[in-house]
Amino acid sequence: MKVAILGPRGTFSEEAARIFSPDAELQMAGDIPTVFEKLESGDCEYGIVPVENSLEGPVGITLELLLERQARIYGEVVVDIHHALLALPGTGTGDLREVISHPHALAQCKGFLKELGVKTRNFPSTAGAAREVGEKGLAGTGAIAPRGAAELYGLAVLEEDIQDVDANQTRFLVISREDHPPTGRDKTSVVIGLKDRPGALYQCLGVFAKRGINLTRIESRPSRKALGDYLFFIDFEGHREDPHVAEVLEELEGSLSFLRVLGSYPRFGQGGG
Amino acid sequence: MKVAILGPRGTFSEEAARIFSPDAELQMAGDIPTVFEKLESGDCEYGIVPVENSLEGPVGITLELLLERQARIYGEVVVDIHHALLALPGTGTGDLREVISHPHALAQCKGFLKELGVKTRNFPSTAGAAREVGEKGLAGTGAIAPRGAAELYGLAVLEEDIQDVDANQTRFLVISREDHPPTGRDKTSVVIGLKDRPGALYQCLGVFAKRGINLTRIESRPSRKALGDYLFFIDFEGHREDPHVAEVLEELEGSLSFLRVLGSYPRFGQGGG
Numbered sequence: 001m002k003v004a005i006l007g008p009r010g011t012f013s014e015e016a017a018r019i020f021s022p023d024a025e026l027q028m029a030g031d032i033p034t035v036f037e038k039l040e041s042g043d044c045e046y047g048i049v050p051v052e053n054s055l056e057g058p059v060g061i062t063l064e065l066l067l068e069r070q071a072r073i074y075g076e077v078v079v080d081i082h083h084a085l086l087a088l089p090g091t092g093t094g095d096l097r098e099v100i101s102h103p104h105a106l107a108q109c110k111g112f113l114k115e116l117g118v119k120t121r122n123f124p125s126t127a128g129a130a131r132e133v134g135e136k137g138l139a140g141t142g143a144i145a146p147r148g149a150a151e152l153y154g155l156a157v158l159e160e161d162i163q164d165v166d167a168n169q170t171r172f173l174v175i176s177r178e179d180h181p182p183t184g185r186d187k188t189s190v191v192i193g194l195k196d197r198p199g200a201l202y203q204c205l206g207v208f209a210k211r212g213i214n215l216t217r218i219e220s221r222p223s224r225k226a227l228g229d230y231l232f233f234i235d236f237e238g239h240r241e242d243p244h245v246a247e248v249l250e251e252l253e254g255s256l257s258f259l260r261v262l263g264s265y266p267r268f269g270q271g272g273g
Numbered sequence: 274m275k276v277a278i279l280g281p282r283g284t285f286s287e288e289a290a291r292i293f294s295p296d297a298e299l300q301m302a303g304d305i306p307t308v309f310e311k312l313e314s315g316d317c318e319y320g321i322v323p324v325e326n327s328l329e330g331p332v333g334i335t336l337e338l339l340l341e342r343q344a345r346i347y348g349e350v351v352v353d354i355h356h357a358l359l360a361l362p363g364t365g366t367g368d369l370r371e372v373i374s375h376p377h378a379l380a381q382c383k384g385f386l387k388e389l390g391v392k393t394r395n396f397p398s399t400a401g402a403a404r405e406v407g408e409k410g411l412a413g414t415g416a417i418a419p420r421g422a423a424e425l426y427g428l429a430v431l432e433e434d435i436q437d438v439d440a441n442q443t444r445f446l447v448i449s450r451e452d453h454p455p456t457g458r459d460k461t462s463v464v465i466g467l468k469d470r471p472g473a474l475y476q477c478l479g480v481f482a483k484r485g486i487n488l489t490r491i492e493s494r495p496s497r498k499a500l501g502d503y504l505f506f507i508d509f510e511g512h513r514e515d516p517h518v519a520e521v522l523e524e525l526e527g528s529l530s531f532l533r534v535l536g537s538y539p540r541f542g543q544g545g546g
Contacts, residue, residue, distance in 0.1 A: 052495070052500065053495070053500075054495055054497065054498075054499055054500040054502075055495065055497050056333075056495070057333065057494060057495045060329075060330065078500065122395070165497060167497075167498055167499050167500075169499075169500045171500055198482070198485065198486075198487040198488075199478075199481075199482040199487075201478060201488070201491065202475065202478040202479060202481070202482040205472075205474060205475040205478060206475060208472075208475070209471070209472040209475040212471065213471075214471040215471075215474070216501055217501055217503075218474065218493055218503070219493050220491055220492050220493055221330060222325070222326070222327055222328060222329070222330045224327065224328050224438060224440075225327075225440055226327055226440050226442075227325065227326075227327040227351065227440075227442045227444055228489055228490055229327075230490075230491070
C-alpha cells in the first residue's frame with residue numbers, strides 16, 4: 001500500500017502514517033498540495049494530511065484543498081504531539097545561539113524558548129529543521145522536532161516534552177479517491193455555505209439537532225468572496241449511507257447555498273484503522 | 274489623540290488609523306501584543322489591530338489577545354487591500370530575482386508571483402519589506418506593499434493591484450480601555466464557550482434567533498484545552514445596553530460555560546468614526 005505524506009522522514013505525519021498502516025510504503029511530499037497530487041496521479045492510494053491541532057487550530061491549506069480537489073476523506077488519525085530539543089552530539093543547551101523549527105512548533109514551545117533566551121528561525125517542517133542541523137553540522141543551532149528525528153539525522157536529544165501545554169494533539173486525515181464503507185462507528189465531514197439571511201446557521205444546525213445528531217466540530221472559514229461571507233466545515237457522527245444522515249443531507253441540500261460531502265469514515269480510536 | 278498601530282509606517286494599519294482619526298498621533302508598535310501593551314500602560318488612548326481578512330480569515334493572535342487582555346473594542350474599520358510591487362527606481366520586473374513581503378500578501382498575489390517566476394521570502398510586514406528594499410538598496414529584490422509605502426521608502430511602483438482576487442478587505446478593530454457608548458447603529462462582540470452536550474451551539478444561536486438578532490460573524494477557535502473543544506467569537510447587531518441585547522446576554526450567561534463581552538461599538542461605514 002503506497003501512502004503519500006508530508007516529508008521529510010521523522011515528522012509527526014510519519015507517526016500518523018504508521019498508526020494508519022504500520023507496513024505502508026511511504027512517499028514523501030515536499031508540501032501538502034503534493035500529497036493531494038500524488039493521490040490524483042495514481043502514484044499513491046492514500047495520503048495523510050494534518051487538518052487541525054488542539055493549540056494552533058485548523059490547517060488552512062488542507063481545508064482549502066479538500067474544498068478544491070476531488071479527494072475524499074477515508075479515515076482520521078489523532079497523534080499526541082511531544083516536542084524535543086535536538087542538537088549535534090556534545091552540544092549543551094547553553095551552547096545554543098539559535099533554535100529552528102516549524103512556526104507552530106516554535107509557538108508551542110514559547111515558554112521553554114523564552115527561558116532558553118535564544119533567537120528562533122522558521123523552517124518548513126520540524127523534521128526538516130532536524131535534518132538541516134544534522135546534515136550541515138550546524139554547531140550552536142538546535143532543532144525542535146519529534147524525538148524520533150534525532151536518530152534519523154544523527155542528533156542528540158537535549159530536552160524532551162518541551163511544549164508549554166500537555167494537551168497538544170494533531171488530527172490527521174487519511175485521504176483517498178473514495179471514502180470508507182460504513183463500519184457502524186463513523187463520522188461524516190461536510191462543507192456548507194449558508195444563504196444570506198438571519199438565522200441561517202441556526203436553521204442549519206436545527207436539522208442536525210432535531211435528529212439528535214452530535215456535531216464533533218464546526219469550523220468557519222472565509223469564503224474568499226467577501227468579508228463576513230463564510231463556509232463552515234462541519235463534522236458529525238454517522239455515515240452518509242445511514243438513513244438518518246442521508247435524510248439530514250437531503251434536507252440541508254434545499255436550504256443551503258452550497259453543500260459538499262467530503263467523506264464518511266471510521267472515528268479514530270475505536271477499532272478503526 | 275495617541276493611537277498605537279502595527280508599524281512600520283506605510284502599512285494597511287496606518288491606512289486604518291487615518292480612517293479612524295485623520296489627525297491622530299501614531300505610535301508604531303513592532304508587533305500586535307505591543308499595541309495592547311501601549312494601551313494598558315497608558316502610552317496611548319487607542320490601538321488599531323487587524324482582526325480578519327476576507328481571503329486569509331481571522332488573525333489568530335488578535336483573537337487570543339482580546340481574550341487574555343483587558344482591552345475593549347471601541348470601533349471597527351474596514352480597509353480595501355490593494356497590493357503593489359515596489360522596487361528600487363530603475364528596476365524592471367524582469368530584473369527581479371526575489372520578492373519579499375508578509376506571508377499573507379505573498380499568498381494573496383500567488384498568481385502574479387507564479388507568472389513572474391521568482392523566489393519569495395517572508396517578512397514580518399508589507400511596509401517592512403518595502404523599507405528593507407529601500408534602506409538596504411537591494412537591487413533585484415521586489416517588495417509587495419501598499420502603494421503608499423513607495424514614497425516613504427524611496428521606491429518605484431512596478432505594478433499595481435497585483436492581488437489575485439478583487440474582494441480583498443481587512444477588518445481592523447479599534448481597541449481602548451472602554452467600549453463605545455450606544456449610537457443606535459451598533460455591533461457587539463462576544464466570546465463564548467459551550468457546555469459539552471449535543472446541540473449546545475444550536476441552543477445558543479436560538480437565543481439570538483428568537484429575538485431576531487442578526488449574527489454578522491461567527492468564528493470557532495480551539496480552546497487550547499483539548500482537540501474538539503472550541504470557543505466561538507460572535508459578532509451581532511445591537512449594543513450591549515440595548516434592552517433586547519441585555520436580555521440575550523443574561524439568558525446566555527446561564528447556559529454557557531464561558532461568556533465574555535469584548536465590547537459594543539458603532540458599525541463601520543454608516544457615519545461612525
